[in-house]
Amino acid sequence: MSALELTLSELLNKPKATLANLRGTRRIVLRRRDDEDLVLTTAARADQDLEVMSATSRMFVEMMRTPKGRTLVLDMLPATFPWVRYLPAHDVRAFSVELVDALGAATLLDNTAGVAQLLAEWRHTAEVHADPELYAALTTDSGEDYGPVPEPGSAA
Template sequence: MSVLELTLSELLNKPKATLANLRGARRIVLRRRDDEDLVLTTAARADQDHEVMGATSRMFVEMMRTPQGRTLVLDVLPATFPWVRYLPAHDVREFSVELVDALGAATSLDNTAGVAQLLTEWRHTAEVHADPELYAALTTDSGEDYGPVPEPGTAA
């Protein structure tokens, strides 16, 4: 995919020339010094991307409804998400089920934030399993109870 990187100032100072770049690039990444970068694309390309993601998600969800599909997904997960190798087998299965559910919900809501959050959470879980010291620290019961945890933003 062709991606052009420019600054937001270039768009503001030379809007016609900057937007003309969309003819040769699928996306323009507008770098901003003090804030999150922006991505600029055409509506037609955004619609294409949305259609492809929706079709892929629906196909994946339907594939998981069959035993052969579930087996195939479990076989390809380590190639798609190399960090699943650190998860116990039952967690890999749970991850695959949660991923399918999240993809189905994301497609119906037209919002992928839940899928991104799920991937982040499972990747962090794999990081814990990959580090024996961290895993021991988080799973060992010290026998001490420090009482209830206060709500965020309230005084302890």
């Protein structure tokens, strides 16, 4: 189900009419001109979404505890995350283990940011493996050491 898209101004100018839209949709995306968009939903629906994510994560974690489950997960990863096709086999296994760990932690912490970060990192790793020139540039040791890298934000 797609979200209803409205502007933040519509909520501010017509709050009752805007919020009444939640009866007909799961969420409202409030578009903002100069900042990140917001999502409105009901607390009950947010709780339902969290419960579904938590149950799915727990099932996935338990599945990975068995040899059959690990095989099944490794077999279905390319359909779920097509970019894993570019990863070497040992990295696909490492990704599956890290994903299960991150999902378990996300469930306990009630915070999915770590899972999103992990997916982005592994997707970028796959992008490097998919590009032979980039892979060679990043893995070839030129023999030169340019010294320590300064902390972000510090003067170089």
